Amino acid sequence: VREPDLAGRHVVVSAGGTREPLDPVRFLGNRSSGKQGYALARTAAARGARVTLVAANASMPDPAGVDVVPVGTAVELREAVLRAAADADAVVMAAAVADFRPATYATGKIKKKDDQEPAPITLVRNPDILAEISQTRARSGQVVVGFAAETDDVLANGRVKLKRKGCDLLVVNEVGERKTFGSEENEAVVLGADGSETPVAHGPKEALADTVWDLVARRLE
Numbered sequence: 001v002r003e004p005d006l007a008g009r010h011v012v013v014s015a016g017g018t019r020e021p022l023d024p025v026r027f028l029g030n031r032s033s034g035k036q037g038y039a040l041a042r043t044a045a046a047r048g049a050r051v052t053l054v055a056a057n058a059s060m061p062d063p064a065g066v067d068v069v070p071v072g073t074a075v076e077l078r079e080a081v082l083r084a085a086a087d088a089d090a091v092v093m094a095a096a097v098a099d100f101r102p103a104t105y106a107t108g109k110i111k112k113k114d115d116q117e118p119a120p121i122t123l124v125r126n127p128d129i130l131a132e133i134s135q136t137r138a139r140s141g142q143v144v145v146g147f148a149a150e151t152d153d154v155l156a157n158g159r160v161k162l163k164r165k166g167c168d169l170l171v172v173n174e175v176g177e178r179k180t181f182g183s184e185e186n187e188a189v190v191l192g193a194d195g196s197e198t199p200v201a202h203g204p205k206e207a208l209a210d211t212v213w214d215l216v217a218r219r220l221e
C-alpha cells in the first residue's frame with residue numbers, strides 16, 4: 001500500500017478516444033481502449049487524490065471513488081477538461097483526441113444513391129486541448145502531462161512534441177503492429193520539460209501510471 005502522497009490534490013485525467021459524428025449512426029473514431037487513462041485514475045485515487053475522469057467512449061465500469069464525466073467528441077472533451085481543470089493540481093491527457101472532425105453533421109442518415117459516386121468527407125481541425133491547457137494553467141504550479149504515440153524516432157519526435165505542446169511531462173509510447181492499443185501492458189519513456197528522461201519497462205498500465213504520479217507528485221512539492 002502506497003503513501004497517500006496525492007491527498008488533498010485534485011487531478012484530472014482524460015481517457016478513451018473521441019468519436020466525431022458524420023450522421024446519427026456513423027462516426028470517425030480511433031482504437032484507444034481507455035485502459036491507460038482508467039489505470040491513471042485508479043492509481044491517483046489509491047494515492048489519495050480527488051479524481052475527475054473525463055471518459056471518451058470507454059466501455060469500462062466507473063472506478064470506485066472517482067468522479068466520471070462521460071463525453072463523446074473532442075469539443076465535448078475540451079469543455080469537460082477545461083471545467084475540471086479550473087481548480088486542478090494536475091491534468092493528464094491520456095485520451096486519444098481526434099485531430100480533425102467532419103466539417104458538417106447530417107441530421108439524417110446519409111444515404112447511398114445507386115448511380116452516384118460517394119461524396120468526399122471534408123474535415124476541419126479540432127482544438128488542441130493539451131496545448132491550450134498548457135498555455136492557460138488555470139492554477140499556478142499546475143502540472144500538465146501529455147501522451148504521444150510514435151512509430152519511429154520516438155525520443156526525438158517526443159522532444160519536439162513536448163516543446164510544441166508546452167506541457168511539463170510527455171509519456172512517449174512506441175506503437176506498431178500489435179503494441180499498446182487495447183493491450184493490458186505498456187512500455188514508455190516519460191520526457192520532462194526539464195530535460196529528464198524516465199524509462200518505464202514493459203509492464204502493467206498501473207506501473208506506468210504510478211511512475212507518472214511519482215513525477216507529478218515531485219513537481220507539486
Ligand code: C5P
Nearest residue numbers: 093095097099126127128129130146147
Ligand atoms: O499531437 P498528438 O495527437 O500526437 O498529441 C497527443 C497528446 O495531445 C495527447 O496527450 C492527447 O490527449 C493530446 N491532444 C489534445 N487535443 C488534440 C489532439 C491531441 O489534447 N486535438
